[in-house]
Amino acid sequence: MNIDRWTRRIALLFVALTALLSGCTTYVTTQVTAFSAWSGSDATRTYAFTRRDDQQNNLELSAYERIVANELAVHSFREVARNDARYLVELAYGIRSDIVTVAEPVYYNPWPGPYWGRRPFDPWGPWGPFPATYVNQSYPVFTHLLGVRITERASGNEVYNVTARNFGGESSLVRAMPYLARSALADFPLANGAVHTVKIPAGGAGPGVNEVSLPAATPGGASAPAAASGAKAGQ
Structure with a gap:
């Protein structure tokens, strides 16, 4: 599956911005595109x-088939x-890496330790009296992809x-796959040409405001991690 040039640029810009706020991220955000008959x-x-x-x-x-089977079972597959099957399910998947460079501020404070940045001892606070200078920092960014194609066998x-498709610092497609599978099959079946975003709590974070919880995984397939126990989608 190819990622067009503009999609890559938007993705890298998005990651560059979120890198500065990495401590605030609580969801794995996945873009889902569906074509349906x-x-x-x-x-x-x-x-x-x-x-x-x-x-x-292989x-x-x-x-990956076990992970997808678990999500298909949620939708009565x-x-x-x-x-004996009416439908055949074929998977496509992949991961690619890019490097994004972010200009990060560096502050200089001449106040001596051990009270540097601690008021009232340091009159300038942690940012110092001088304007910030910027240093370029490079980060690896990974694009994870999963395609699910369903055809009639007969x-x-x-x-x-x-x-x-989602983007982030996770270098393992194995760890990203439960989020991809759950997102791909959220709200099945989507309308033809539908494009929406699915957010799944990461790292065990609980449901967010106005979140639509996906059904729990059913026995018989590989269970998704607890971090993928809920999701919210938006057009």
Whole structure:
């Protein structure tokens, strides 16, 4: 899956701004785009995963399929043998890295220790009496991607295709995948051409104001971490 040039620039700008406020971030924010011709019912939501020939023994893909299966089960999908399935589900995933450079302020305070920055001993406070100078700091930024494509097994027609994308300092796609999977399938099925944002509490943070909690993961698939136990979405 390709990220166009403007999307990358916007993403890097977003991360540059949030890097200065890293201590305040409490959500994993994921952009979700869906294309849909969905007309299925709960009674017909049987599926099997499908793979290319070169993916048959891919252990990484197996792990991601279990995470996605867990989220599909929330929406009444039931995994069965391929010949018994109405739908085939295919995954695409990836991670890429970029470097973002941020100009960060550095303050000079000539007041001697041990009372530097401590009022009333230091009349200038922690910022000092001189204007800030700026030093460029570089940070790695990672883009995580998950695509879920659903086709009818009998006809081969594509009925649902959703992509989830998020950005941040997490270098592991494995750790990002539960958030991607839950975001991709939030509010299933989305309208054709829908683009929205899903926010999931990170690091065990509780639900936020006006948050829509996603259903708890069901047995039978790989459980998402506690950090992905709730989400809120906005158009």
